[in-house]
Amino acid sequence: MTDQNSLITELKAIVGDTYVVHEPDDLIVYEYDGSVDKGLPLAVVLPDSAQDVSLVVNAARTHRAPIVARGAGTGLSGGAVASEGGIVIALTRMTRILEVDVENRIAVVEPGLVNLELSNAVSGHGLYFAPDPSSQKVCTIGGNVAENAGGPHCLAYGVTTNHVLGMEVVLADGSIQWLGDRTRESTGYDLRGVLVGSEGTLAIVTKVILRLLKKPEAVKTLLAVFKELDDASAAVSGIIGAGIVPAALEMMDDLCIEAAEASVHAGYPDGAGAVLLVEVDGLSEAVEEESEEIQRICRQFGPMEIRTATDAGERERLWAGRKGVLGALGRLAPNYYLVDGTIPRTKLVEVLARIKEMSVESGFPIANLLHAGDGNLHPSVLFDERKPGDTKKALEIGGRILELCVEVGGVLSGEHGIGLEKQEYMPLMFSEADMNAMARLKPAFATGDLFNPGKVFPTGASCADVFQAAVSKVGPGAWI
Amino acid sequence: MVERVFQRPADALGEITNHNDAYSIDGLQPTAVCLSDLQGLSDALSEAAKDGLAVAPWGGGTRAAIGNRPARLDRILDLSRLSRIVHYNPADLTATVEAGISVAELQRHLAEQGQFLAIDPPLPDRATVGGTLAVGGSGPTKWQFGHPRDLVLGMKVVQADGTVVSSGGQVVKNVSGYDMARLHVGGLGTLGVIAEVSFKLTPLPQGEATLVAAFDSTTRCLAAGLAVFHSVVTPLALAAYDAAVDERAHVAPVKGHHLLAVRLGGRPLTLQRALRECRSLCHQGGATTVEALGEADAVAAWRKLADFGWDEATAPLMSARASVPPTKLAEIVETIANGDSPAALRCETLCHVGYGTALIHWFADGPEPPTHAIAEVATRARKAVHAVGGRMNIERCPLPVKAGLDMWDQVGEPIAIMRRLKEQYDPGNVLNPGRFVGGI
Numbered sequence: 001m002t003d004q005n006s007l008i009t010e011l012k013a014i015v016g017d018t019y020v021v022h023e024p025d026d027l028i029v030y031e032y033d034g035s036v037d038k039g040l041p042l043a044v045v046l047p048d049s050a051q052d053v054s055l056v057v058n059a060a061r062t063h064r065a066p067i068v069a070r071g072a073g074t075g076l077s078g079g080a081v082a083s084e085g086g087i088v089i090a091l092t093r094m095t096r097i098l099e100v101d102v103e104n105r106i107a108v109v110e111p112g113l114v115n116l117e118l119s120n121a122v123s124g125h126g127l128y129f130a131p132d133p134s135s136q137k138v139c140t141i142g143g144n145v146a147e148n149a150g151g152p153h154c155l156a157y158g159v160t161t162n163h164v165l166g167m168e169v170v171l172a173d174g175s176i177q178w179l180g181d182r183t184r185e186s187t188g189y190d191l192r193g194v195l196v197g198s199e200g201t202l203a204i205v206t207k208v209i210l211r212l213l214k215k216p217e218a219v220k221t222l223l224a225v226f227k228e229l230d231d232a233s234a235a236v237s238g239i240i241g242a243g244i245v246p247a248a249l250e251m252m253d254d255l256c257i258e259a260a261e262a263s264v265h266a267g268y269p270d271g272a273g274a275v276l277l278v279e280v281d282g283l284s285e286a287v288e289e290e291s292e293e294i295q296r297i298c299r300q301f302g303p304m305e306i307r308t309a310t311d312a313g314e315r316e317r318l319w320a321g322r323k324g325v326l327g328a329l330g331r332l333a334p335n336y337y338l339v340d341g342t343i344p345r346t347k348l349v350e351v352l353a354r355i356k357e358m359s360v361e362s363g364f365p366i367a368n369l370l371h372a373g374d375g376n377l378h379p380s381v382l383f384d385e386r387k388p389g390d391t392k393k394a395l396e397i398g399g400r401i402l403e404l405c406v407e408v409g410g411v412l413s414g415e416h417g418i419g420l421e422k423q424e425y426m427p428l429m430f431s432e433a434d435m436n437a438m439a440r441l442k443p444a445f446a447t448g449d450l451f452n453p454g455k456v457f458p459t460g461a462s463c464a465d466v467f468q469a470a471v472s473k474v475g476p477g478a479w480i
Numbered sequence: 481m482v483e484r485v486f487q488r489p490a491d492a493l494g495e496i497t498n499h500n501d502a503y504s505i506d507g508l509q510p511t512a513v514c515l516s517d518l519q520g521l522s523d524a525l526s527e528a529a530k531d532g533l534a535v536a537p538w539g540g541g542t543r544a545a546i547g548n549r550p551a552r553l554d555r556i557l558d559l560s561r562l563s564r565i566v567h568y569n570p571a572d573l574t575a576t577v578e579a580g581i582s583v584a585e586l587q588r589h590l591a592e593q594g595q596f597l598a599i600d601p602p603l604p605d606r607a608t609v610g611g612t613l614a615v616g617g618s619g620p621t622k623w624q625f626g627h628p629r630d631l632v633l634g635m636k637v638v639q640a641d642g643t644v645v646s647s648g649g650q651v652v653k654n655v656s657g658y659d660m661a662r663l664h665v666g667g668l669g670t671l672g673v674i675a676e677v678s679f680k681l682t683p684l685p686q687g688e689a690t691l692v693a694a695f696d697s698t699t700r701c702l703a704a705g706l707a708v709f710h711s712v713v714t715p716l717a718l719a720a721y722d723a724a725v726d727e728r729a730h731v732a733p734v735k736g737h738h739l740l741a742v743r744l745g746g747r748p749l750t751l752q753r754a755l756r757e758c759r760s761l762c763h764q765g766g767a768t769t770v771e772a773l774g775e776a777d778a779v780a781a782w783r784k785l786a787d788f789g790w791d792e793a794t795a796p797l798m799s800a801r802a803s804v805p806p807t808k809l810a811e812i813v814e815t816i817a818n819g820d821s822p823a824a825l826r827c828e829t830l831c832h833v834g835y836g837t838a839l840i841h842w843f844a845d846g847p848e849p850p851t852h853a854i855a856e857v858a859t860r861a862r863k864a865v866h867a868v869g870g871r872m873n874i875e876r877c878p879l880p881v882k883a884g885l886d887m888w889d890q891v892g893e894p895i896a897i898m899r900r901l902k903e904q905y906d907p908g909n910v911l912n913p914g915r916f917v918g919g920i
Contacts, residue, residue: 103706104805104836148655159653161662162630177893183803184626184835185617186666187871188891188917189898193629193662197655217712237571243594243683245573283712285749293747342651344572374653375572411649412656422656429656430646437637437645438658440904445897456657 004042004085007063011045011087014055019046019093030088033073033080034135035421041068041082046093050168050176050206053089057204057450058174060087066453069200071112071140075147076338077419079199083453089204091142097121098207105212106165106182111142111205115149118210127212130157133415134323142205148197150415152248153279155373157213159415161196168207169195172450182209194441199417200452202445216281219247220291221315223307224276224298225268229253229368231301232274233348236372238297239278240345244290248279249373253352255332255382256325256367263328266321269304276372277322279315325369326380332365333382335391339398341405342414345375354404355379362397364390376414377405403428418456426458503556505536506549506879512538512556518578518636518644518675524557525673526642529910536912537669539580539611542603542790545876546615547668548887551914557673559610565589566676567650574633574650576678579610595681598623598631600717600782602790610674616666617801617875619786620717620743622835624682628665635661636676640906650678663901670916671905685716685745689755690778693762693770694736698722698817701738702810704765705833708742709806711761713754717743718835719785720809722817724828728794728843732781734771740833741781788830789841789876796841797825798854798877800861804870806836815864816840822860823853836870851880858885865889888917 011020021027022043031038042065047053060067066086073080082088094110097118101107102125109118115136119128132151133139139149145167150159166180180192195202226232232251239246252260254273260266268275276298280290287310295306309315329336343351352368359366365382379401383394402412406428413422426435439457442449503512515521528535534552538544539559562580570593577586583597583604590596600619601612618627625631634648637660647660664674695701701720708718719741721731726739740762744754755772762770773781789799804812809831817827817840825842832839842857858874858881865872871889891898895918902909902920914920 101805103710103807106805148659150653154653158625158630161659162625171897175893179894181869181871182805183870185801185803185837185871187873187889188894189667189671189901190629190662190665191894191897193665194658194660197659214710214712240573241571243686245683282714283746283750283753285753286746289747289749342649342653344569344574344651346569346571371653375651376653409649410651411654414651414653415655417655418657426657429649433643434645434647435657437639437643437905438647438660441658441660441901444900444904446900 003063007059007065008043010059011043011056014059015045015047015052020044030070030082030090033078034076035078035081035419039082039084041088042085044088044090046090048093050170053170053204053206054174054176056087056089057170057172061172061174061448061450067204067450068452069142069146069204071143072114072135072138074135074139075143075419076340076416077413077421079147079417079419079452079455080143081420091140094206100125102127104182105214107210107212109141109208109210111140111145111208113141115139115141115144122212126215128215129210130154130163130213131160141208141210145196145205145208146198146200147415147417150376152250152371155249155371156245156247161193163211164192164196164208165211166209167192167195167205169203169205171203171445172447176206180209197417199419199456201456202441202447202451204451218284218287219279219281219310219315220287221309221318222278222291222294223318224278224303225272225305226274226276226301226303227271229274229352230349232276233352233372235276235298235301236348237346238300239294240373242293242297244293246278246290246294246373247281248277249371250277250322251275251370251372252322252325253368255365256369259328259332259367260321260325262331264320264324268321272304275321277318329367329380329382332367334384334386336380336382337394337398339377339379339381339401340413340416341402341410342374342376343405343408343410347408347410348372348375351377351404351408355401358397358400362393364394364397366397371414374414375410399425420455423456424458502541503538505544505553506882508550508553510553510555512558514558514561516561518562518638521557521559521562521638521673521675522642522644525638525640528555529641529908532908532910534910534913537610537614537673539608540582540603540606542607543611543615543875547912547915548919549879549882549914550912560608562675570595573681573683574652574678575681576650576676577609578676579674580608583607583609583612590681591684594684596684597679598682599628600786602787609677613665613674613677614667614669618837620719620782620832622718622832623716626835629662631680632661632665632677633680634678635664635674637664637672638675639672640908640911644675648678652680668912668916670912670920671901672911686747687751688716688743688745688778689751690744690773690781691742691755691758691762691770692732692734692773692781693740693767694734695738695740695765695767698738698813699810700766701740702813702831702833704762704767705740706806707761707765708758709834711757713744713757715742716745717741717782718833720831720833721785722829724826725788725830728828729784729788731784732773732777734769736768741785743778743782785830789839796876797844797848798842798858798881799875800840800858800872801875802838802840802865802870802872804836804838804865804868806834808868808870809833809836809838812864812868812870813838816861822856823849825849825854825857848878851878851884854878854881855885862889891917
């Protein structure tokens with residue numbers, strides 16, 4: 001028996017034959033995540049408990065097979081792409097809500113639980129889980145933890161790390177430990193805190209204790225349409241400057257509007273150059289006072305139209321254009337490269353102008369969708385992979401946008417993570433010493449580089465080469 | 481640059497005259513270096529590392545009592561002059577500051593632009609940003625997330641060998657590399673010295689109001705606090721304290737056995753509504769009195785509640801900080817404050833309701849009880865906290881008590897990872913050796 005076969009036999013003994021996928025045809029569905037890279041693992045294992053995970057980790061370590069943990073595979077930076085010849089631990093069977101403690105506003109869940117299902121399950125208690133990445137109908141809590149996921153509403157309520165109290169994890173030596181607990185203040189180093197956003201490189205999460213928030217009494221959504229992008233950006237600054245931190249503050253440019261109009265018929269006026277979506281929530285008085293102030297600020301910048309909605313159905317219609325836009329980009333070009341970076345809010349006008357210049361110079365249209373409130377940009381470079389050389393050029397434009405983000409004081413990733421996609425860009429933000437300090441977390445967690453090797457840190461290859469292996473197809477399966 | 485090496489603490493005290501044992505940690509009196517820039521801090525650390533000197537970073541010295549007694553201590557690195565605001569653009573709601581700036585000074589600058597940093601340590605005129613983060617615990621202000629670590633966007637740290645390293649960034653949303661700052665918040669300077677921090681800021685509410693309600697039992701008081709926590713209102717701060725705290729600190733002109741203070745903020749109609757809701761919840765919860773404080777009284781009350789136990793007027797013999805699930809606060813306060821005590825100590829408590837923090841202070845009315853009796857009080861309190869799934873760290877106690885009692889609660893199996901972290905980042909064991917968990 002070859003070593004590979006004996007590993008597969010061991011894995012089957014742990015989780016049962018049904019839950020080890022190793023035939024090449026079956027493995028293909030696990031080859032991709034939401035990004036553009038791919039890798040074919042030796043086997044995919046679907047454990048049902050922390051004990052299973054621990055035994056799988058022990059078996060893989062003995063056979064020197066690297067491990068990649070995977071949730072729903074919606075990540076956009078290649079974090080869940082398998083290592084060639086390694087093991088994928090798919091956590092999609094571990095979906096239980098183990099406990100909801102309404103009085104203390106805590107939920108204990110397994111990592112394979114889908115984000116939105118948690119909010120749905122606790123909704124009857126007037127509670128919800130705040131991080132709401134756009135993929136929340138399919139992405140898992142474990143994946144949210146690995147990538148420190150955000151979402152439109154993290155402007156007011158914070159990203160995943162602000163909502164994780166404790167985690168049960170399996171370390172590379174197979175031991176099962178708790179980092180953090182049900183209380184808000186930790187003793188010793190905040191290991192829970194460094195693990196969130198570590199992209200699956202330090203441990204495998206098998207249970208998570210989450211904070212739940214109470215649902216607001218009232219919610220109001222405002223949609224303001226402007227002729228010029230600059231006016232919309234100025235309105236964003238005005239709203240924040242007035243001391244309002246809305247629950248969400250989203251923006252899209254003319255190309256996005258064109259695409260959304262064509263696909264979901266959002267009813268935006270002709271000649272619209274930018275759409276701003278603002279959501280406020282809280283006490284009904286706060287919602288009224290803040291929405292009035294926001295409308296007053298928007299009117300200063302000559303909007304073409306302002307619409308408001310308070311009931312759920314109407315609010316959903318205002319959001320429809322924004323939520324459908326990525327799928328709609330397919331009407332404009334066969335492919336797109338979706339970039340994720342964050343800049344200081346005050347640099348919005350400057351950075352959008354420079355992205356426009358890049359688009360004009362290169363001849364590649366760039367559609368801009370922004371979580372404007374927190375400066376998180378999602379420019380999409382539109383291209384056609386059938387034209388020789390265009391894929392590489394599109395990726396290079398993406399790289400230049402990231403360089404620009406860092407140049408104005410921003411960062412390489414707002415919410416998608418570094419993964420494979422951006423590992424070669426890390427030196428733009430961090431010195432050798434900075435990265436060396438980060439890399440020492442691996443020996444501290446004694447990972448032996450077993451978990452998700454070759455990710456996050458630069459390898460010295462060129463970004464475009466690493467990333468050109470495949471390119472995202474436009475479609476409804478991608479979220480931001 | 482390195483300004484001066486002081487051989488005797490008194491020499492270093494030009495400005496800080498009210499603090500006679502400046503730079504002393506648990507009776508150890510090391511030499512001190514005052515630093516005024518990042519390069520100086522880096523040089524001081526690399527020099528100390530070369531000479532094998534054990535160092536302790538020092539901000540305002542307000543909470544030097546925290547931690548176990550240092551195993552060694554040769555030199556204090558005083559960062560209080562590393563106090564520039566490096567970058568502040570109000571429209572971004574972010575600021576980058578050097579670690580030695582006092583919290584009060586930073587808040588003054590931010591307030592001019594209608595903003596604040598939602599951290600609230602004791603003695604903010606002296607407490608520095610870096611020291612507050614290194615110690616880690618939060619004050620009564622729980623706006624946004626509650627814990628200081630959730631407001632940190634990025635950090636520059638000087639490692640034990642003098643290398644300066646950065647992590648995070650200056651923007652509010654970021655997943656670029658590991659979130660290293662998390663290790664230093666609450667890490668008591670044992671993995672590196674916090675030199676510069678980028679923060680997420682909050683707009684000051686347009687208006688504020690504070691209600692104080694009196695109750696005749698701990699249980700009722702804390703239950704009313706939880707009712708506010710579960711209501712549609714999101715208070716800026718929610719604190720419960722007992723009459724003894726009020727007698728000692730004169731918190732507010734509302735009297736009663738058990739008091740609940742609710743701090744609210746917002747635009748005018750929002751504030752009126754929030755006040756109405758909280759008043760009604762307090763009355764429903766059996767309050768004997770509910771009063772709104774005047775502006776000056778409210779400011780003073782929150783200052784006194786944050787300072788309690790750390791200013792000279794209220795300095796206790798022993799203090800502990802317990803973190804428990806919020807619904808368990810009443811139970812542990814009842815057990816610890818009202819149970820039998822092996823020593824003649826008076827126990828006074830202050831709780832951050834809804835967050836699950838109990839600050840427990842013990843005062844000796846008469847002569848100081850024997851060391852073993854004081855230690856026994858702490859041990860019993862810790863057992864009570866463990867029984868409800870919480871943890872308790874002792875933040876201050878007489879020095880002889882430290883000898884036989886771990887100031888930190890147990891951290892369980894992850895101690896192995898923590899020890900390896902220390903080996904990775906401070907292999908020479910020169911940063912605050914022995915003061916942290918598990919002898920780190």
